[in-house]
Amino acid sequence: MASRTKDANGDDDIALALSLAGELRVLGGKLKRRMREEANLGDLTFSQTRVLILLEREGPATVTALARAEGVRPQSMGETVASLKTAGLVSGEPDPVDGRQTVLSLTAACRKALKANRAAREDWLFRAIRAKLAPAEQKKLATGVELIRRLLDT
Template structure:
């Protein structure tokens, strides 16, 4: 059994897809280097971003959302609590549960990290790209946006 026939257009699309993934990965790694320093694991970062986006929730709920076992999520959350990035408060609706939320310190660190990454990327664009190239990048971003729209 064979797949769909390859055409020059699908060949180009496949090449572009591979190159985009590579470039986006490199950009992501470089942005990570220029954020607020920290020794957070990808799972811990995911939890912080989830709490920022969704608000306070239980460890069990975080585990379900992240596709983990509650015991594994507890191991992810514990160091975040110890470092003062996350705090637990009794759930007003069910005192047996603990709601995890971001601390003001964590919110400040997230904001500072985003600002540092924004500053780095702004400087790279202005230093590495001419005004005409920046306009081309703007046009390319419009095309990339279309790729992810539903």
């Protein structure tokens, strides 16, 4: 836990907030890496994973729309999408408005894998909470989670 030490201006609250910000950043990164270890969608690159997340959250999209959302060239996104198609994770249908374009969406197999992946991560976290934290500590964690939610909702 962060220690309450005075900063150069003698303001403990600022020093505490700075310390907490650093600790949360580090812990957030560790949690993200640990959750990634529990997930297994194969050997997907960061870009491929981002495309799957975008399609899951935002729904079907064209290569151009995906490229714009990720800030990359459409040619680069085309390569990423092609590999996802080859892996059977993404499929395409002609755009009903502009038949020259293809609207991409997740395959049923991909949706199933994403769901299983999410369940595996939550199961690991559930087991870790139950094994490492006493009931009173779990209640404290619930309070902490609510505070983090408030931070992220700003």
